[in-house]
Amino acid sequence: MIVPFLFLATQPQEDPAPPGYHLAWSDEFNRDGAPDPANWHFEQGFVRNRELQWYQPQNATVRHGSLVIEGRRERVPNPNYDPASSDWQKNRQYADYTSACVETRGLHEWLYGRFEVRARISAQPGLWPAIWTLGVSKPWPSNGEVDILEYYQNMILANTAYGVGGGTWHTVKTPYDQIATDKDWDRKFHVWRMDWDENWIRLYLDDRLLNETDVSKTVNPDGFNPFHQPQFLLLNLAIGSTGGDPSKTRFPTKYEIDYVRVYQQDG
Numbered sequence: 250m251i252v253p254f255l256f257l258a259t260q261p262q263e264d265p266a267p268p269g270y271h272l273a274w275s276d277e278f279n280r281d282g283a284p285d286p287a288n289w290h291f292e293q294g295f296v297r298n299r300e301l302q303w304y305q306p307q308n309a310t311v312r313h314g315s316l317v318i319e320g321r322r323e324r325v326p327n328p329n330y331d332p333a334s335s336d337w338q339k340n341r342q343y344a345d346y347t348s349a350c351v352e353t354r355g356l357h358e359w360l361y362g363r364f365e366v367r368a369r370i371s372a373q374p375g376l377w378p379a380i381w382t383l384g385v386s387k388p389w390p391s392n393g394e395v396d397i398l399e400y401y402q403n404m405i406l407a408n409t410a411y412g413v414g415g416g417t418w419h420t421v422k423t424p425y426d427q428i429a430t431d432k433d434w435d436r437k438f439h440v441w442r443m444d445w446d447e448n449w450i451r452l453y454l455d456d457r458l459l460n461e462t463d464v465s466k467t468v469n470p471d472g473f474n475p476f477h478q479p480q481f482l483l484l485n486l487a488i489g490s491t492g493g494d495p496s497k498t499r500f501p502t503k504y505e506i507d508y509v510r511v512y513q514q515d516g
Contacts, residue, residue: 267399272514274357277508278316284309284351292350292485295327300377301489302345303327309351309413318486320348320376323501332465346495350485358385358479364443367507370400372425372435375495377487378504382480390416393467393475397419397452398441401427401492407452407460409483411475421452421460428454438477438507446514450476465481482509495509 255488266272276288283306291306305401308319324343333338334358379399384392392408401405403425410416441464442453450462485506 253340257487263335263353266512267514270363271472271515272436273359273362273511273513274396274507275510276316277314278311278506279314281312282310283341284311284316285494288353288356289351289358290354291313292352294329295341295344296350296489298489298490299337300492301344301495302346302348302487304350304485305347306349308347309349315507316351316484318349318351318378318484318506320346320486320502320506322495323347338483346488346500348486348488350483352483353481354383354385354483355481357511358481359513360477360479361446361513363512364397364445364482365508365512366397367438368398368441368504370398370435371419371436371504372400372403372429372497373498375489375493375498376502377490377492379483379485379487381483382443383483384475384478384480385476387473388480390414391469391471391473391475393478393480395409395443395445395450395452395476396482397443398454400420400442406453409450409467409476410458410460417467419460419462423459438505447466447477447478467480484509 254494286442286461292304296304303325310317324345325347326343327341330342334340341345366380381398382395390412394410405425405428406422408420410418441456444451452460468474480489484506
C-alpha cells in the first residue's frame with residue numbers, strides 16, 4: 250500500500266472545483282503535439298463572416314502546457330476557387346492569412362455549468378480571438394450562441410444571441426482601456442468564465458461580471474429556448490472582417506489557451 254500512496258502524493262494538484270460543483274470535463278493541454286482528437290475537431294477553410302483567414306489544423310499546436318493558435322500572414326490557394334461565383338468562400342483565389350479554430354462539436358457538449366478558460370490574447374488591430382459556445386440543434390442563431398470572449402477593435406465583448414434572421418443579441422462591449430490595468434495586460438493570462446443554469450447566463454473576466462442574460466427571455470419565435478439545450482465549445486482566432494484591418498499588425502501572432510474546464514453542479 251505504500252507505493253500507491255507515494256505515487257499519488259507526487260502527482261500535480263489541479264485547482265479544486267468551486268464549492269457545490271464537480272469537474273465534468275477539462276483539457277489541461279499538458280501533452281505536446283496536435284490537440285487531442287478525442288476532445289477537438291478542426292474547422293477548415295473560409296468559414297464565416299467574410300473573415301480573411303484560412304482555417305487549417307497546422308496552426309493549432311499544444312506546447313509547453315498551452316494550446317497555441319497561431320495567426321500567420323501567408324498566402325495559400327483556395328481549392329474551391331471559382332471566379333464566376335458570387336459566394337465569397339469561392340470567389341477568393343487566395344487567402345492571405347491563416348489561423349485555426351477548434352471545437353468540441355460531436356465530441357463533448359454540456360447542459361448548464363461553469364465554463365472556465367484561462368487564456369492570453371494579443372490585442373492588436375485586425376485580430377479577433379474568441380471563446381464561444383453553440384447549441385447542438387437548430388440552425389444559427391436559433392440554436393443559441395454565447396460569446397464568453399470576443400476581442401476586436403479595442404473592445405472586449407460578452408454576448409448572447411438567439412432568435413432568427415440576424416439574431417436577437419444581448420451584447421456588452423467594454424473598452425479595452427477599461428479592462429487593461431497596465432500596458433502588459435495582454436501579455437498575461439486571464440480567466441474568462443460563464444456561469445449558466447436554467448435561469449441565467451453570466452459572463453465574467455477575472456471575476457468581473459461583464460454581462461448577464463435572463464434565460465426566461467431567450468425564446469425563439471417558435472417557442473424553443475436554445476439555452477435549455479446542450480452547447481459545444483469553440484476556440485478560434487479570426488482575422489479581419491469585424492476584427493478590423495490587420496495589414497499593419499505584426500505576424501505571426503499567438504492566441505494561447507492554458508486550460509479549459511467545465512464544472513457542473515453537484516446533485
